[in-house]
Amino acid sequence: MLIVYSFTGVAVSVRRWFEVSPEAVMEHGARIELALLAPQPHRGTESAAQQTVVDQPFWRADLFNRLDRPSDSFSAAHFHPRFDGVEPSDRVWSAALTADPWTWLTQQLENVEKLLIGAGLDPRIAEADADDLRAFAPRIVTSAQQFSPEHPLSRDEDFRLTRDASERVRRMLALIPDPTPAVLDHLRPWLERA
Structure with missing residues (x-):
C-alpha cells in the first residue's frame, strides 16, 4: 500500500516498509519519501484524466525498528538527506529522530525548502507547495x-502491505551470504510471490 500526497511540484509518499540487511537484520516500519513531480503535457479534452508522475526522489525517512528489538524503540530509524538519481545516500542517524520520531518528521515536512537545499536542489522548486505541505504535515x-x-x-500482515516489494526482498536476500532458516522462513511470502 502506498499513500501519495501530490502537491504542485512535490509529492510525499507514505507506506509500510520491510527490509532485510546484508547482516540478515530484519527491519520494518514507516517509509516517507519526498520526490518531485514530473511535468506532463495535457492530454485529451478539458475533462480528460491527466497523468501524475512522481519522479526524482530527493529525501527519505525510514522510521524503522529491528524485529529483534522492542517495538517502540525505533532502533533502526534513519533518514537519507539526498539521492543520486534514484539511489539514496547513506543512512544518517539522529538522536532527535529516535527520541521522538513523529515530532522530528513533522519538523522536517514543515521545512521542505531546507530538505531541497540539503538534497542539492533549488528551494524555489517548492515555492508553490511549501505552505500547503506545512498545512498537510499533521495529516501526512x-x-x-x-x-x-x-x-x-x-509477518503475513507485513507482507499484505508490502507484497509489491517482493522483487526488492529477493534482491536483499541475494546480498546475504548464508541466510538462516529463520530468515528464509520469515521471507517466504515475498520469495514465493511471482
Missing part, C-alpha cells in the same frame, strides 16, 4: 503513524 504524519513499528504486525 498521521498516515505514517498507521505504518509505525509501534504497531507490530505479523
